[in-house]
């Protein structure tokens with residue numbers, strides 16, 4: 001064991017026994033929205049919070065942003081208390097079903113949130129251009145948010161979350177209510193952020209999407225974390241191996257391969273040959289994107 | 303410190319933008335402007351037919367009362383509506399999350415919102431005062447034209463008496479219209495409106511419905527007017543006040559601003575001299591009161607579950 005003199009970089013997120021109870025005054029009961037959560041997210045990870053509605057995902061994110069106060073337990077963001085300005089300078093947030101000021105247009109919205117974060121002048125102008133490009137909202141720059149579709153709101157939400165170039169992103173149901181194409185774009189964006197070294201913590205109840213981007217996931221139920229681990233370890237079936245051959249094989253070829261593998265000591269009769277399937281999502285995306293007159297995003301139709 | 307102030311101003315500006323782009327407030331303001339301008343016509347209908355000089359003096363008094371009354375009333379409505387909706391709207395639509403997730407303190411958010419409302423009120427009062435000034439000027443020219451017409455009809459128009467009567471009437475009208483004390487009146491009205499807004503803000507930091515905020519603010523406003531009367535009444539029966547009664551009076555005086563002192567606006571409108579010193583005193587009182595209310599609001603809002 002090496003005892004390093006250099007302190008390890010602080011965890012992006014750490015919670016110890018984090019609990020949130022809401023008193024239900026009219027019933028003289030309390031509602032436990034989050035129950036003793038212990039969680040650690042390393043810097044650079046993409047972490048997925050899974051669980052049915054009401055399981056405490058949004059509560060967790062709000063606690064990590066200092067928007068609500070924990071009943072018990074502790075939360076740290078980069079080793080700092082979540083409600084401190086230093087912590088929030090390094091954090092970006094996309095709320096669930098985001099809603100912004102309906103009377104501002106896309107540009108004004110980004111300008112407003114940018115200035116609040118202390119981004120100004122040329123730097124802000126440049127950043128707005130970049131983000132509009134990144135989320136593909138060219139057609140929303142001059143339109144008031146009142147007229148935005150759900151997908152556009154989600155995208156302007158992502159852009160405002162990124163305006164101050166934060167190191168850590170909290171995305172609450174980033175793909176809820178977005179069409180498959182839009183949600184694939186959001187997924188690609190999360191992967192892009194990961195490549196840039198950002199930490200992303202997001203919640204979702206759509207499992208396929210989580211599977212494609214998350215390094216690790218935690219599954220919540222009724223305010224409790226019931227399972228946690230890397231997708232790799234949670235999803236691998238250790239009892240089998242898959243070989244992908246990018247060609248069609250006739251029965252004779254299959255037989256020869258079966259024999260060949262049999263020589264390694266594997267029971268020949270347990271080897272199965274199947275054709276891999278596309279997921280419906282992959283099929284959908286391929287089809288839609290292959291259209292010659294395909295126009296990306298919510299551009300107005302002629 | 304600087305960046306804190308900066309954030310407050312950014313939020314204030316956004317609040318003002320929101321208000322300006324909102325239909326209700328615009329309609330209210332336009333209604334107020336039209337009403338103020340219409341007072342010239344109304345003044346001619348409302349005043350009885352008496353001798354010329356008295357007539358104009360009455361009409362000008364009417365326009366002044368009407369104008370200041372309208373500024374106060376519409377300012378009051380705008381203040382009440384905009385503050386009562388200020389926080390509930392943010393909570394309902396959860397836009398508050400998007401702001402407080404940024405490096406912004408809750409106090410900065412609340413103060414920014416309030417400054418935005420004060421800017422809105424300043425803008426509204428300024429616009430209405432412009433309309434008021436224009437209306438007064440209009441009334442003045444109507445008056446002077448009538449004096450001229452009157453003089454032209456006179457048989458003895460070139461006698462020194464007629465000449466001096468004419469000059470006197472004209473000077474009287476101009477003096478009454480261009481009364482610098484009107485600036486004091488508008489400032490006092492503005493201070494009163496801002497106080498109302500601060501009361502509304504304080505209540506909305508803990509209220510769960512904006513209707514509650516409006517009703518409570520309105521009640522406090524009314525009590526604020528009756529308060530000093532009650533106090534005088536009680537104290538005049540000095541011997542009978544128990545320690546509880548004086549305690550209660552003290553508590554009410556502390557909690558509820560004394561709105562009645564702003565009735566010196568009526569003195570100004572009646573043409574009586576009100577020294578700047580008194581006006582400044584009252585403005586200072588309003589200022590201190592608003593600051594105290596804001597401090598309490600910030601503390602309550604910090605504890606509020608959003």
Ligand SMILES: Nc1ncnc2c1ncn2[C@@H]1O[C@H](COP(=O)(O)OP(=O)(O)O)[C@@H](O)[C@H]1O
Nearest residue numbers: 022031033051052053054055056057058059060
């Ligand atoms: N302000 C609140 N008052 C009372 N209960 C709340 C409040 N916010 C959330 N809850 C409850 O806490 C539980 C967890 O909610 P949430 O974290 O939003 O779930 P989700 O996993 O769907 O995001 C739910 O049962 C919800 O009803």
Ligand SMILES: [Mg+2]
Nearest residue numbers: 057058059096
């Ligand atoms: Mg949720």
